[in-house]
Amino acid sequence: MYRERASRLPGAVVWRNTLSGDAGSGRVLPDGCMDLLWHEGRLLVAGPDTRAHLTAGAPGTWTGIRLRPGAAPALLGVPAHELRDRRVELADLRGSAEVRRHTxxxxxxxxxxxxxEDLAERLAADTAPPDPALDALAAALGAGRPVGTVADELGIGARQLHRRSLVAFGYGPKTLARILRLHRALALARSGTPAAETAARTGYADQAHLSRDVRALTGVPLRELLAGGGGRAGGADPAPAR
Structure with a gap:
């Protein structure tokens, strides 16, 4: 059973996922975020995904804090693109002695x-805050504004914006915009909005474009995704890749 709630940290979400022996696989959708994970005495990090991540494994409980896009790299001291589509031990990033204290x-x-939540706050206290320009970029793209328009307003050139986005989000601004658009579309579709109207309201060329993007990013058709609960955000992974 998967449950989540807003964290006391700004923009973050805390969640818990308890897997039973017959739970099967879960589908974690890309969302531009990174997670700190706790499982059976281990601290791990889920990097930013570019495609749906399938989870499966033995029964047990995973707990996580999903940090808002761009927040985790400053806390961890590692560029997001180095963790793209990966799950790693926190000790690989912060050192064994420090992680033993956190554990x-x-x-x-x-x-x-x-x-x-306490761990994330301790890490935040020792690091500079995330780049405010990229916070603004993520918020604007999440609201559906064009990348070029937002970049012009921020006064950041295309190449510099791409480099800074790789560090903060794990991919460039166009990929981030595409992922955030997917979530806007899924929110509308889950509310009962027809697919054609969903596509029009979220900036897709047409319903076919929406369908192609959903399948490319999630691995399944929109109808199957919604019928199966729509997937979930977060980074639980019973078999983390090193």
Whole structure:
């Protein structure tokens, strides 16, 4: 069973996913975010996905905090593009001794969700805040504004914007815009809006364009995605890649 709620950290979400023996595979949709994960005494990081990530594995509980787009790289001290489509041990990024201290604090926390929020706050206290221009870019693209228009308003050239986006989000601004558009479309479709109207309202050329993009990013047709619960965001992975 998967549950989530807003975190006390701005723009973040905390979640818990309990897998039973017959849970099968889950489908984690790309969303421009990165997650800190806790599972059976291990701290891991889920990098930004460019396609749906399928999860499957033994029964157990995963807990995570999903940080808003662009927030995690500053906390972890690693460019997002180095973790694109990957799940890694936090010790590979921050060092074994430091992660042992974080792990001990998490074990002593009232619950893993609180422990992960505390960890994210400690990391944030030791790092510079995310680039405000890229925060503004993510917000504008999430609202459906064109990349070129937003870049002009921010006064950032195309090449520089692409480089900074790779560091913050793991991919360029056009890919981020495409992923965020997918989520706007799914929100409309889940509310009962017909596919053709959904496509028109979220900037697709037509319904066929929407269908192609959904299949390319999620791996399944829109109808199947919605029938199966629409997928979920987040980074739980019972078999993290190193």
């Amino acid at each position: 001990a604090r998490l074990r002593a926390a009232p619950d893993p969700v609180t422990g992960l």
